[in-house]
Amino acid sequence: AGALGGGVELSVAAERAATLLAPLLPEAVDHVLLQADLTAVAPGPLRRPLSDALAVLADVESKGGATVYRFTPGSVRRALDSGQTATDLHEFLKAHSRTPVPQPLSYLVDDVARRHGHLRVGAASAYVRCDDDTVLGEILADRRSASLGLRRLAPTVLAAQTDPVALLDGLRSMGYAPAAESATGDVLITRADAYRTPARTAPVPVPDGPPAPDSTLLGAAVRAIRAGDRAATAVRKEPAAAAPAASGALPRTSAAETLATVQAAAMTGSAVWIGYVNAEGGASQRVIAPVRVEGGFVTAFDHTADEVRTYPLHRITGVAELADDQV
Template sequence: MSGTLALASALARMDRDELSRLVHARRPHAPAAVLDPIGLASELLRPDSISRAVSLLSIVQLGALDELDAGREPDRDTIAGLLSLGLVGEDAGAAAPLPEVSAAIAQAFEAIAQRSPLDEDGDPALEAAEASAGDDLPAATNSLSEPEIGAAAWIDTALTAVGRCAECLRQLRDRPLRLNRTGVVSYSAAKWVSERIGIPVDSVQRAFAALGLAGLTTPAASEPLLLTTAESADWLEADIAERWIALAQGALGTLSGPLRAVLETHDGDLGGALSELPTAYPLLPEADLTAAANSVELAEALGLTLRGRLSEPGRLLLEGHRDEAARAAEAAIPARAQGIYLQPDLSVIVPGPLAPADEEALSALSRPEHIGIASTRRVTEAAVTEALEAGRTGEEVLQLFASLSLTGVPQPLTYLVTSLAERVGSIVVSEHDGDDGRSRISVSRPELAETLLVDRALQHLQLRRGDRDASVLFSRLRPDHVIAALSDARYLASAPGIRLDIPGSRGGDPGADAQDPSPAAVRRAEDESALAELVERVFEAARSEPGTGDFTRRIELAIRERRAVRVTAEAAGQSRSFTLLPVSLSGGRLRASDQTAGVERTLPVNLITAVEPV
């Protein structure tokens, strides 16, 4: 027997807010086709919809449904929660089990019983997430006491995460990165970033995941590319505490409802909650367990948890106390460093967090080697060259280093900047549309042009002099190929307006699509609108039905299922019963085909006293 009628009766009693919460929790597959409580009940009783819904039920809720099936009276609060999820119906004012839900639960448990049992080591995904708590702690914390670890170690983890995310965001700001089919940064693009900023590829992927959850990156609307959002600039200019809060809030948003529910009984022990999740929610799909493990892993990587337990700011954030969490983070983060230490070997020691403007300036002139509370960087030829090609002069670069350094500017650094400033701009490659070739190479000194012409490493460029100027050369290859060849041969060449092809990226304006809404954002807006319209239709239909609601819902279900019913009508003190195949119900009248007499009948709904299945 179908539970459609019982569920429709329960839905018809819900107000707008209750209906809205229900459809957002269950998200019907075809909201535009739902016109009334019967239609919504039919959608909610689809096998795929029920399977997903029951998989998220706790052991307590499953027990309540079992008691209801057995004819016993379960806990009222639990049943109320199941009613709000559309997993319990209503009959004569009392909660009624739905056969479809009971069958789905039985099938789910049968499927679990038929699975091959886990080996003695248990679930590898869950064990890895549990073991990750504390795996990445700095070695310096090993000798600390538990209180000291609680007060200090999460800060190091948090500052490392913020620093890595900032470096990744700056790389993305300068060049969009290609996404793979699953919507994450491709391996080749992540590897390129990894080589640029000196952190492992998996840490790059995790950083971009955290940035996306914080709303600082977005997919392009028209291409599989990742872009920065308008909020990313403000984030880079914010203090360390505010940056961390933004990342932490995004990560907490990934904690699923079941994981949060279990966490409530674990006093901030997120790792312990993850361990109990399969027991508390026995039908939870493996994909959900994996997602929960990933959420726990990300929380640990961001310093939200320490060895699985929520840090104090993490606990405050989870409870919704953002301002208090920000104050707690600010109190724990070391004071800003007054400057940096430049070493003769071109290494840079950053003893603590810098002001955002100083951090930005230093990142443009060096590459990170270690990121944490105290960081180390290195001034490289490539970094200084990029700064010079971006428009800074050698004098400006040296002045910037002098303003940041607490130990002055060492002679090797002065020599590097000065020599590069003399060489940068001596070779400029640009596009050319004439017959001479596709690339125009302007050389500052005739003798340098002569060197390029005879350099065997550049023979494949087929360089030739222009007819009018001996310091201008041409090549039939594209400018990006010429730039790459010159770089390989250790010539410093600049190319205004030209971007090299880098794995996982594309040339052009990085922000060209930044203002376009992503396809995912458009779909979310459309889905929200469709669900709001569904709620309104069902609510109005439930309150505009003529006559007795239960009778009309039985008739509507018979129309939908093309099933005959026995209808009893009473008029002038006489009662008659008909076996009818309902055709339509409108204007307070039922039009149906009389299966026995072979005629069509029309009955006023207000005269109907009973509708029963045949």
């Protein structure tokens, strides 16, 4: 209710301000005074529709108590480019001028309109030319040429919206035997075994220094350091029948012992210490908690990498249970 009351008060205040200021502001006019020197004088502020239309047809030359507009070939051409015709411009000037339309202004409009559009500019990716316009007519009539975006520019020239290579392929698929030509009109000779070197791509800019690590990267680094410390300090339980291994050496167990130990760890949810050799031959020691053993692979949480990984059993050189105080 308070907001509604405030809105009503603002509306009343605005209406009162408009009533008080109206006698002090000039009244908008709906006409101009055309001059013989190709100018138009607005004796006051113009109404919005007239102001917008006149801004397209003429250029503002000066402002003040009265605004002066200048008609030029460029401004008249701008009005014609907006879709108006010479007849539309004559009627507009006659309807909004308190003075007769000067003859020089009428001549200017007619002269620019007579030359407007004689030259046409458009976009074309490729063209087809043939001395026999009947062949070009057959191509245009063929439904298979619809995807090429062909348009007749002259009796012997067609413009296309596809690139020259696609145009050549399209015409050949239609049963024609076109030949490519250069910008000078010469036939281009291509070798079947010619290969062009692909264009070089711009190198990726190298930053001045390493990017500042964010909180996610810092957290991952801390977890990796802690996991590495745990893996490095983990004490393994040597099998009773195993020969003593040198300090830091990889455990060596048979394939059957490795499989049995990993399966038991997966069932009990305990962690084990393994020796692992990757595809490049790099050996490492890891502390893993097996989750699933099947198909010659063990899926486990790797405490060293602090993530779940899958290891081929044939790359595990051995396995040992952790000491009781490490479990």
